[in-house]
Amino acid sequence: MLNIKDLYYSYTKDESYAVKGVSFEVTEGEIFGFLGPNGAGKSTTQKVLTGLLPMQKGKAFVAGVDVRKPNEKLFNSIGVSFEHPNIYKKLSGYENLDFYRKMFSVPTEDPMKLLRLVGLEEAANKKAGGYSKGMKQRLVFARSLINKPKIWFLDEPISGLDPTTANHIKDVIKRKKEEGVTMFLTTHNMYIADELCDRVAFINEGKIALVDSPRNLKLMYGEKIIKVEYTENGQIKKENFSMIKDEDKQKLNKLISEGKIETLHSQEATLEEIFMKVTGRGLK
Amino acid sequence: MIKRFLWLTKKDAVTAYRNYYFLIVVALALLFTLLIRFVVPEDTSVKATVFYSTNYSGELRTQLDETIGQSKDTNQNVVSVDSREEIIEKMKENTNSFGMFIKQGDSRPTIEFIFQGYENDQSRNTLIIAMKDSLSGKTAENPKIDTIVLKENISRDMNIPMNKNILPLFLVMEPAMLGFVLIVSLIFMEKEEGTIRAYVITPGKIPEYLASKITVMVVLGIISTLIGSLIVVGFNADYLSLLALVIVSGIFFSALGLILASFFENISQSIIWLIVISIILSLPTVSYFFPSFAPIYIKILPTYSMMFAIREAVFSTGNTGIITSTLITFTVLSIISYLLAIFAYNRSLLRD
Numbered sequence: 001m002l003n004i005k006d007l008y009y010s011y012t013k014d015e016s017y018a019v020k021g022v023s024f025e026v027t028e029g030e031i032f033g034f035l036g037p038n039g040a041g042k043s044t045t046q047k048v049l050t051g052l053l054p055m056q057k058g059k060a061f062v063a064g065v066d067v068r069k070p071n072e073k074l075f076n077s078i079g080v081s082f083e084h085p086n087i088y089k090k091l092s093g094y095e096n097l098d099f100y101r102k103m104f105s106v107p108t109e110d111p112m113k114l115l116r117l118v119g120l121e122e123a124a125n126k127k128a129g130g131y132s133k134g135m136k137q138r139l140v141f142a143r144s145l146i147n148k149p150k151i152w153f154l155d156e157p158i159s160g161l162d163p164t165t166a167n168h169i170k171d172v173i174k175r176k177k178e179e180g181v182t183m184f185l186t187t188h189n190m191y192i193a194d195e196l197c198d199r200v201a202f203i204n205e206g207k208i209a210l211v212d213s214p215r216n217l218k219l220m221y222g223e224k225i226i227k228v229e230y231t232e233n234g235q236i237k238k239e240n241f242s243m244i245k246d247e248d249k250q251k252l253n254k255l256i257s258e259g260k261i262e263t264l265h266s267q268e269a270t271l272e273e274i275f276m277k278v279t280g281r282g283l284k
Numbered sequence: 285m286i287k288r289f290l291w292l293t294k295k296d297a298v299t300a301y302r303n304y305y306f307l308i309v310v311a312l313a314l315l316f317t318l319l320i321r322f323v324v325p326e327d328t329s330v331k332a333t334v335f336y337s338t339n340y341s342g343e344l345r346t347q348l349d350e351t352i353g354q355s356k357d358t359n360q361n362v363v364s365v366d367s368r369e370e371i372i373e374k375m376k377e378n379t380n381s382f383g384m385f386i387k388q389g390d391s392r393p394t395i396e397f398i399f400q401g402y403e404n405d406q407s408r409n410t411l412i413i414a415m416k417d418s419l420s421g422k423t424a425e426n427p428k429i430d431t432i433v434l435k436e437n438i439s440r441d442m443n444i445p446m447n448k449n450i451l452p453l454f455l456v457m458e459p460a461m462l463g464f465v466l467i468v469s470l471i472f473m474e475k476e477e478g479t480i481r482a483y484v485i486t487p488g489k490i491p492e493y494l495a496s497k498i499t500v501m502v503v504l505g506i507i508s509t510l511i512g513s514l515i516v517v518g519f520n521a522d523y524l525s526l527l528a529l530v531i532v533s534g535i536f537f538s539a540l541g542l543i544l545a546s547f548f549e550n551i552s553q554s555i556i557w558l559i560v561i562s563i564i565l566s567l568p569t570v571s572y573f574f575p576s577f578a579p580i581y582i583k584i585l586p587t588y589s590m591m592f593a594i595r596e597a598v599f600s601t602g603n604t605g606i607i608t609s610t611l612i613t614f615t616v617l618s619i620i621s622y623l624l625a626i627f628a629y630n631r632s633l634l635r636d
């Protein structure tokens with residue numbers, strides 16, 4: 001569904017690239033995550049793929065359409081949830097969706113149904129300019145589904161939402177995956193990448209450092225950590241033990257045999273720790 | 285495509301309405317017509333000068349001289365000259381004047397009134413009756429009255445009451461300038477919202493996007509024109525030509541606004557240009573009041589010919605040529621500026 005080869009993009013049209021030779025493929029029905037810190041080039045990549053920025057160098061096919069020559073078929077088959085909410089402030093939430101659906105030449109969703117999906121049915125007839133930031137974000141999220149997209153671009157769909165709403169949006173994403181929608185999901189939140197994505201690309205300074213499923217990444221790069229609380233000289237101490245280092249294993253064995261352990265948790269490595277290992281920097 | 289254009293137009297009209305654009309346009313039109321009707325005096329021109337001369341030497345000569353002498357005392361605009369030729373010569377120099385020549389008729393003296401040709405029948409008759417009145421009682425028999433018109437059917441500003449003469453200015457400036465400014469603010473609003481970016485990832489195209497905004501501006505222009513001209517001149521105007529002119533000028537000026545807005549991100553960056561262009565485009569108003577002041581740099585401004593074409597449509601003088609030529613010029617200008625706007629937006633929208 002997405003086929004990108006050696007994509008470069010420079011805002012200044014010179015050698016300072018925001019995206020430097022990115023290549024990847026996304027198959028139908030897959031959720032492909034783009035994980036990287038601020039300024040890594042995630043949004044830039046997405047903008048080029050959706051035709052919002054011109055193709056400068058490289059090849060990109062989205063839904064079989066060459067992004068160099070974006071056409072009606074391309075726009076009818078993609079949905080884009082923007083990083084920064086962009087809605088008609090003078091129109092109500094309902095009017096925003098109702099206007100937007102008229103721009104497509106494929107069957108569209110019922111605006112009210114989508115508003116209900118993101119919990120905006122009560123605010124449907126209020127001017128969108130008066131929505132809170134999270135409400136605007138949900139409206140943009142709902143709008144991106146209006147043309148029943150086959151490929152759904154989500155730029156930070158959950159950042160800034162409260163936990164309940166975030167969970168709700170995650171559920172919608174999961175449901176759409178079941179319906180077979182292909183997704184390109186941009187985030188700097190490792191939990192979201194971990195929870196939702198089939199495969200994750202680590203992007204840093206405009207380059208993809210590696211691509212794999214979260215599970216494989218953890219198996220390959222992650223080390224199991226055991227978090228232990230134990231008493232020593234009457235005091236409670238906390239320590240992390242790696243299950244790879246022999247030194248740590250021996251120390252843990254000793255604690256167990258001495259019976260000093262209060263609590264003990266095994267913990268998987270997080271994507272962030274792996275990201276740090278691969279790129280040498282964190283996600284923040 | 286047509287359907288998308290209609291939906292876009294509906295959206296833009298709703299937005300314009302909620303931004304009070306319609307209210308602004310209607311209020312301005314009403315305010316303006318009130319000013320015309322009640323504040324601007326009907327006639328601010330100086331009293332017409334009377335040039336008079338006589339070669340009559342009959343029995344009524346003294347009475348006639350007396351009468352003229354009296355009006356000379358009360359009205360310093362009476363100028364005696366030596367001959368009929370001189371009257372006409374002087375009248376050509378001063379278009380706000382008329383002439384009186386008294387000569388010997390068959391049996392009684394004849395007063396010849398010489399008019400420029402722009403005076404309407406009513407003002408001519410008023411003059412003649414006034415003259416007759418001041419002579420009656422002084423002479424046994426009334427002199428014969430002749431009227432002569434220098435140039436039949438010429439059009440001069442003075443045959444339109446001063447206040448109504450401003451109407452064409454309003455009809456050019458309000459829809460054009462307001463359309464120019466309002467469309468710019470509409471574009472900046474959408475730039476600020478970022479909604480243009482949401483639009484360009486739909487199958488919707490730039491030409492429809494721009495055309496819908498232009499349409500709303502043209503409708504605003506038509507509303508303002510109808511209010512203004514219906515109140516001021518009623519149905520006494522060539523409405524077909526008037527609307528055609530207002531439509532092409534609306535398209536041209538809003539396309540101009542679109543092009544201007546494409547170069548900037550927000551209103552404050554563009555405000556200087558907005559003001560400068562508005563001032564330049566309103567320069568021809570000077571020539572409207574002082575027709576002799578029409579240097580080439582004013583004549584080439586599109587508002588110049590539009591102003592006189594609209595005046596022709598409102599106060600017809602039979603000179604339909606100016607309407608046709610202005611319509612053609614503006615149609616060409618509109619097409620060019622619309623195409624340029626499409627070009628500008630295709631480029632600038634992809635700049636992020």
Ligand SMILES: Nc1ncnc2c1ncn2[C@@H]1O[C@H](COP(=O)(O)OP(=O)(O)OP(=O)(O)O)[C@@H](O)[C@H]1O
Binds near residue numbers: 012018036039040043
């Ligand atoms: N409009 C722009 N003009 C110039 N440079 C830009 C523009 N937008 C982004 N950049 C630069 O391009 C680089 C990549 O930015 P991008 O927005 O793609 O990052 P991102 O990965 O989406 O970050 P974030 O997590 O903050 O959204 C950054 O160095 C940024 O400064």
Ligand SMILES: [Mg+2]
Binds near residue numbers: 043044
């Ligand atoms: Mg981003």
